[in-house]
Amino acid sequence: MPPQVGTYSFFAPHHGRPGRSDETYREQSQAKALCPSLHFEACPPLLLNPQQLPTPSVLSLFECSISATGFTNRFFPTVLMPKKLSKNPQGGSTTNLGTPSTSTTNSTPLSLPRILIDELPLPKLIVFDLDYTLWPFWVDTHVSGPLKANGTHSAVTDRHGESFAFYQDVPRILYTLPLAGIKIAVASRTSAPDLARDMLKLLHVPPPSAEEGGSGKKEKTKRALEYFDAPLEIYPSSKIKHFETIFKKTGIPFTDMLFFDDESRNRETESLGVTMQLVRDGVTWNEIEKGVAEWRKRRGHSG
Template sequence: MGDEKVKNEAMEIMGLFQVLPRLIVFDLDYTIWPFYCECRSKREMPSLYPHARGILYALKDKGVDVAVASRSPTADIANTYLDKLGIKSMFVAKEIFSSWTHKTDHFQRINQRTGVPYNAMLFFDDEDRNIETVSKMGVTSILVRNGVNLAALREGLSKFSQNLAKIDRNKQKWLKFSQKPGSSERDKE
């Protein structure tokens, strides 16, 4: 499937959802591209997973910001590859550094840089431990098995919508509770 066809299909998928994430964050290794960049040379020409470029273009056209969170110890190679692939400028934040925190540091920096709250983010990664840790921060997180693709995008947007609906229901419950007589200090006076 060509980039343009993937882009069009991704646009259709996004059109199914009333609210999109404000920021979608991608891991690099085995999420955007099918290799570990620390096992490669800057001289090589990298490749993306088949749907990655079309999805990135669709997100850009829809006005959804994208970022990178990668625990790669070779940020120089990763940045070179993003440049060679012509997608480096698409990302509003690139947090590429080695870490033992399973990406919590990456997301804290992304949050500080963009101002986007964690619950307005969607994250794609190929490692369970990163998904679990980042989910605890309030980020909707999707595990990918064979790189980011249209099915993962659909799953991510669907889960994001479900999480948003849960947040809204909880806000409504809280508002009802806080409006009951005796539920605030003022009512007790």
């Protein structure tokens, strides 16, 4: 029987993604999103298998409203993402690499963020990076084709049986932005463009349920790829070239573009007039709001 709600002791592993000094911040943010009452203490730099956690009472203490099993299943697959996990003897995965992280906000199409409906200007085009922006993995490093979708197309598995999915808020964001009249594009320098496109084809975006603010009418799920009504620039190159190509294909001025990316070096795109929002834990509604607010600020609009 799984542990009941109460106080548990867990490791929040500390390890660095190559070249990313803020990885600890990412991991702690992901944990806090799951359990707001979580408080971190010093943790040794160990990488633990969720199925081999030490016994309670010797590690950081926190209280949360989910069971220990639930926490392990939802949090550890995410923070272990940067390192390719070992396979079991049968070739299957020991965890789900692509388990989405939990966002800090919950918005739905009928309860849109205020910033999308306050009658102030919006960017005409939002451009997303892919890796660690729309999904929590490097598609050219962590994923091995061919891919196969699960029954609901909410996740896909690769040849090793590892599971991959979007960050939690991403499907609803992709569904909602077109409703606000915003076009969506991709700028990714991944060296596995075909695999990335396959991922966007196999991962579907479900319509919101009545409980989530939907109309309640029957609506089919659509491939995530179908929500990108602007260019998909997915190939090894500089983001400058990606955006120059997007401009040539759409005619949308750079100043009307908002870009979400997890790497600060890609702020070079701002030399073109693009506004970039740096994301630390994938795209969430909170990041969308901050990005739009910054885009407006640079154009002299308040709100």
